[in-house]
Amino acid sequence: MLTLTREVGQKILIGDDIVLTVVAISSNGRVKLGIEAPRQVRIDREEVLDRIRQENVESARASTDGAPDAAAWASYGARRATTRSKTTE
Amino acid sequence: MTTSTEPYPIAKMAVEFLRDLPGFEGARHFVLEPFTEESAAIFAHLRCSDPVRLHGGGTLESLALLVMSPRFLWRDYEVEVDEVTIEALAVSDPDDIVVLVIVHPRDPLWESTANLYSPLVINRRTGAAVQLVPSVSEHELGWAVKTPFPLDRNG
Numbered sequence: 001m002l003t004l005t006r007e008v009g010q011k012i013l014i015g016d017d018i019v020l021t022v023v024a025i026s027s028n029g030r031v032k033l034g035i036e037a038p039r040q041v042r043i044d045r046e047e048v049l050d051r052i053r054q055e056n057v058e059s060a061r062a063s064t065d066g067a068p069d070a071a072a073w074a075s076y077g078a079r080r081a082t083t084r085s086k087t088t089e
Numbered sequence: 090m091t092t093s094t095e096p097y098p099i100a101k102m103a104v105e106f107l108r109d110l111p112g113f114e115g116a117r118h119f120v121l122e123p124f125t126e127e128s129a130a131i132f133a134h135l136r137c138s139d140p141v142r143l144h145g146g147g148t149l150e151s152l153a154l155l156v157m158s159p160r161f162l163w164r165d166y167e168v169e170v171d172e173v174t175i176e177a178l179a180v181s182d183p184d185d186i187v188v189l190v191i192v193h194p195r196d197p198l199w200e201s202t203a204n205l206y207s208p209l210v211i212n213r214r215t216g217a218a219v220q221l222v223p224s225v226s227e228h229e230l231g232w233a234v235k236t237p238f239p240l241d242r243n244g
């Protein structure tokens with residue numbers, strides 16, 4: 001990993017069109033970064049993406065484990081759909 | 090674009106994610122298969138037709154997720170779809186957007202949760218899809234990765 005030391009207000013250029021700016025550093029160790037990048041470049045917080053990944057995998061595992069069975073879901077769905085149409089009438 | 094589409098039964102269709110579904114490397118092509126009974130078609134299986142590896146290693150024999158149309162259970166649910174996503178999905182008419190959420194099934198069924206924080210957004214005209222990754226926290230958004238099902242203990 002490339003490690004660079006920067007001061008507040010200094011920038012790092014990544015390629016031709018991504019600019020990273022150190023905006024502020026607080027006494028509790030938080031760093032505020034400014035990112036300029038083309039709109040189509042995805043910028044995600046790692047922990048958010050990790051939580052979604054983990055939930056997707058857990059959901060897939062639980063779905064293939066087959067609990068509850070399809071009949072139970074069908075029954076639940078039918079009942080909910082009926083409730084819905086009754087309340088919207 | 091904010092979408093709060095009225096609930097409607099899910100139709101069978103081929104779905105192609107613009108990037109791998111988070112957690113699964115290579116997972117792009119899926120088939121959405123609604124439950125057969127029409128009144129139950131708020132639920133569907135989303136089956137992947139690509140060979141898939143788990144993010145971080147390990148293969149998966151098959152990938153099938155249980156998904157649902159969220160507005161049947163959470164009537165005030167709304168999704169803010171950003172402009173870049175609208176462009177990427179080539180959505181021209183808001184009515185073309187289908188919003189589904191991934192269910193984490195549990196036994197008993199009413200202890201299940203659904204991921205209302207990062208819904209699936211699909212262009213029903215083309216099948217192009219993404220899973221939204223919000224730029225705000227679950228608390229700020231008001232919807233959780235593990236949103237509990239409304240209580241329904243009758244089965």
